Amino acid sequence: MTNDLVVLAVLMFAVTYPTRALGLLAPGLDRMPKIVVDYLQLVGPAVLAALAAVSVMVIVGDDDVPSFHVGIEWVAVFVSLAIVARRGNLLLGLIAAVAIVAITRAAGLAALPV
Amino acid sequence: MAFSVIVFAGAAQFAAVGYVATGLAWPAIILLTALLNARHLLYSAALAPWLSGVPVGRRAMMAHVLTDESFALTMSHFRRLRRPDERGYWIAAIGAVFIPWNLATLAGVALGAQIPEPARFGIDVIFPAAMIGLAVGLITGRRELVAAIVGAGVGVVAALMASPAVGIVTGGVVGPLVGLLVPARDARETAPLGTVASAERFSVPGAHFDDDDPR
Numbered sequence: 001m002t003n004d005l006v007v008l009a010v011l012m013f014a015v016t017y018p019t020r021a022l023g024l025l026a027p028g029l030d031r032m033p034k035i036v037v038d039y040l041q042l043v044g045p046a047v048l049a050a051l052a053a054v055s056v057m058v059i060v061g062d063d064d065v066p067s068f069h070v071g072i073e074w075v076a077v078f079v080s081l082a083i084v085a086r087r088g089n090l091l092l093g094l095i096a097a098v099a100i101v102a103i104t105r106a107a108g109l110a111a112l113p114v
Numbered sequence: 115m116a117f118s119v120i121v122f123a124g125a126a127q128f129a130a131v132g133y134v135a136t137g138l139a140w141p142a143i144i145l146l147t148a149l150l151n152a153r154h155l156l157y158s159a160a161l162a163p164w165l166s167g168v169p170v171g172r173r174a175m176m177a178h179v180l181t182d183e184s185f186a187l188t189m190s191h192f193r194r195l196r197r198p199d200e201r202g203y204w205i206a207a208i209g210a211v212f213i214p215w216n217l218a219t220l221a222g223v224a225l226g227a228q229i230p231e232p233a234r235f236g237i238d239v240i241f242p243a244a245m246i247g248l249a250v251g252l253i254t255g256r257r258e259l260v261a262a263i264v265g266a267g268v269g270v271v272a273a274l275m276a277s278p279a280v281g282i283v284t285g286g287v288v289g290p291l292v293g294l295l296v297p298a299r300d301a302r303e304t305a306p307l308g309t310v311a312s313a314e315r316f317s318v319p320g321a322h323f324d325d326d327d328p329r
Contacts, residue, residue: 008140009120012130015148016123021177023158024165037156038257038298039290044125044153045258046265046289047146048249050282051129053266055242058273058281060136066274073239080243081250090247097243101236112233 052077059113072110076100118219122179122212125248126150132241133279142279149286153252157185164198172200179207182251187211257293265289 056077059069079100080093087093104110117127126147133143157180165173184207191202229235253259265285273281 005134006116006120008130008134008143009116011140011144012117012121012123012126012147015144016121016126016151016154017178019148019151019154020158020180021174023155023160023162024173024177024180025170027162032155032159035294038294040152040156042258042261042290042293043149043286044252045249045262046293047149047282047286048125048245048252049262049266050269050285050289051146052242052245052249054269054273054278054281054285055132055245057270058278060278066277068270068274073242076236076239077242077246081246084247084250090244090251093247094240094243097239098236101239102234105234105236113238 072101072104115216115219115223118216121147122215123147123151123181124215125245128241128244136278138279142283145283146279146286149283153182154180157182161185161188164192165200165203167198168200176203176207179212181207181211183211255298257296257298260296261289261293263289264292 056071056073057069058066060066076097080097083093083096084090101110105112117130121127121130129146129150130143133146158177161180165176168176184203187206187210188203191206192198195202229237232238249262253262265288267285268288269281269285271281272284275281
């Protein structure tokens, strides 16, 4: 890891630590307005779903222009989603997703990522 | 390795590693980290009544190792004991989460470079699959489901119109706003209000609980 990435890690810590410490150190934070509490509860699923969807459905070419992507990754992520939702086992879902992509690419049925 | 020790936040680390690799600008990565970890505010606020007797310095250290997993382990432990247990918190947060997480990271650092052409083995799909898997773990009702679906849809549209970073941040901000429009279901009260069981469930630990009280 380069020193640059250590700086990035410290900056990420700087925005993460306050969210962990505020409730424990600042009295009364457990009495936040309900609308704020509700919003915070929804941020995690929304950001994670956006990360997954954008990673799978959007690619940026050499010309820096984003474009819609359809590929075997959709199937792999959907299967992983189904396994985690049904079995509650993230590791099993990840193994299934990797296996689907690896096998189809090895068989020449799917292209390697750009 | 520094990410695992200094940041110690799984989803944010996954996101950062993925986007550093694609050359995403640092401000976007830091904003995403803040959004992803905003939920920790809820965890720390929920733990505060249990840990109010712990000295401030130790509470400040406890905060660094507060994660989804350590919160879940600690709260179930406290509820089972019906009292706070500082040692139990440290065992859950450091023994069960921090040390294994960092050992696994170390193994990845040592062995990851040995894999030639990781894309051939489908390694690139781990990131989106892990993100959606972690999202599933946070979806506990219709509101979360709507927030996730809208976040994903808005994220993709905004990413196509601008850039992936803009898309993810837009999805992460707009998704919860739409989710709030979904009526929340009333919490199911399994213990009749006014009983000891109800007080134990909803009050600060120990405030209304008496070991001799017959249930």
